[in-house]
Structure formats: C-alpha cells, structure tokens
Amino acid sequence: MSTAAETVSAHPALSRRRELGATSARSLLLTVLGEFVLPRDETVWTQVLIDVLGGLGVESKSARQALARTAAEGLLVSDRAGRRVRWGLSEQGRRLLSDGAARIYGFGSAEHSWDGRWMVLLVSVPEARRQLRHRLRTRLAWAGLGSPAPGVWLTPDPSKQNEVADVIADLELTAVSSSFVGPFGAIGAERQVVEQAWNLTAVEAAYEEFLDTFTDVAPVDPADVLAHQIHLVHAWRRFPFLDPKLPGELLPAGWAGSRAAELFDTLHTRWDRQAQEHWHHLVTSAG
DSSP states (O other), X not given: OOOHHHHHHTOHHHHHHHTTTHHHHHHHHHHHIIIIITTTTOOEEHHHHHHHHHTTTOOHHHHHHHHHHHHHTTSEEEEEETTEEEEEEOHHHHHHHHHHHXXXXXXXXXXXXXXXXXXXXXXXXXXXXXXXXXXXXXXXXXXXXXXXXXXXXXXXXXXXXXXHHHHHHHTTOGGGEEEEEEEOOSSSOHHHHHHHHXXXXXXXXXXXXXXXXXXXXXXXXXXHHHHHHHHHHHHHTTHHHHOOOOOGGGSXXXXXXXXXXXXXXXXXXXXXXXXXHHHHHHHHHHO
C-alpha cells in the first residue's frame, strides 16, 4: 500500500492543496463524504477519515479541525463508543451533499437545444449591504447567471426562473426585483453580452488545467485509485460554479469544457468500482 508521502508526491495538485490548510481540508472532507458516505448512509470512524485525508496530503490536525468545523455547521453528527468517535451525515448534510452530487454528476450531460430565449433579472441591493450583495452574487452565479452590468443578471436558460425566484425570496429581495423572458433584440450582439457577463477565457483555462492534470493518469493500486477518484471529483466539483453551461451557439469554437466533461465521465466510471471497494475495505477493517 502506498504511504501518504508517496501518494502526495504522485499528485502535485494535491501537494499544493496541503498548503491551503483547514479550508482545503474541509473542502476535501466534503468531497469524501459526498462520494463515499452519502451513497451508503453509514457512519465512519474518525481514524478512517483522517487516514483517507492523510493520503491526500492533509495533516491530522487539519483533518480533525475540518471534522469539528463541519459538525459545528450542522452537516455531521457523531456518536461515541468508548474513546472512539463515529461520524455520520445529518439530515441537513444529506440534503446539501445530495444537491451537490446532482449538480456535479449531471453537469457534464449532453447539451439541450436552445430556443434563443433569455431570462433577465433586475435586482437592486444597496452598496452598503455588502454581505447581502455577496450572498446574492454567490447564489446567482451557482445557478449559472452572469452579470453584464451592476444590478443586471441574465441566463440563456429561462427554465431557471423558479430557482432564481427562490433565491430572491430567500434573500428577501422580491420587492426590489423584476424579470423578463424573451429573445435577444435587434440592438447589440449576444456574444458581446456573453463576454461582459462571464469570463469564459478563465473558465476555459480551468478546463485546460483539468485536462492537463488527468489525461494519461493511471493509478497503480487500490489506495492510489481511491486518492485519484477523490482528487478527480474534487477538481470537477468547482465547474458547476465556474461554468454557466451556455448553449453551444454562445461558446467559442473547440470549447474545452466538452472534452473535460467526457474525460471526467470516463475516469469516474473507470475508477469507481475499485475506489468504492477500497473505501469499503477501510471502513470494515476499522470496525
């Protein structure tokens, strides 16, 4: 079995993540929980989680802090057996990770035909309410909307209108918001609006980095497969936030996102059985 040091040396991207400390540890922990704990709805001993995170370059202290922080946020529950502690997902944690899994694994699905309609959202939040503005920006970006100008958000997917309405209602901004749905008008150009609303150059660069990292990767043993699978999902899970998933008509030619999605699906399927079996081995042998 590979040591933690050997695993990290085989994953330069994971070695860099080690320097990020507790924030990265928590993010990796959520990936592990979503990939292996959520499907089984099981409890896991602390040491199993610490060992798996250790194989990704996370120090034991940071792993324990990540567990404590995630539990404090209400996503994990624990029970004690003597001096040992087991962790399981709370109902809130299951909902959060289930929503994330639906987005992550469904994100690379085939594109649907576009009818040419847009949804435009106008929402006014005073500059002084910076925290509210940040929450609005984060949630609308997660929904795939872009902002070409202050107070203006849009998406070429009008079916997101209900999701956006829920965000606006949850943030108590309904009274200062309005929306419009329809085709692009005679003034201006759609691609120019896309350039103003989203930084597709940065998104494509992220996809190219993903392709460079995972193309021609070949794990050598079960522990290595497990580490690669976690790294793969962890790297992919940021794209639903980064990429607005625009119709092909609005994307640059040779869009790297299509190749990256195909690679993710291929590798995740290829590694899944062995990664799941090794996880099961770790959990059962620790019991």
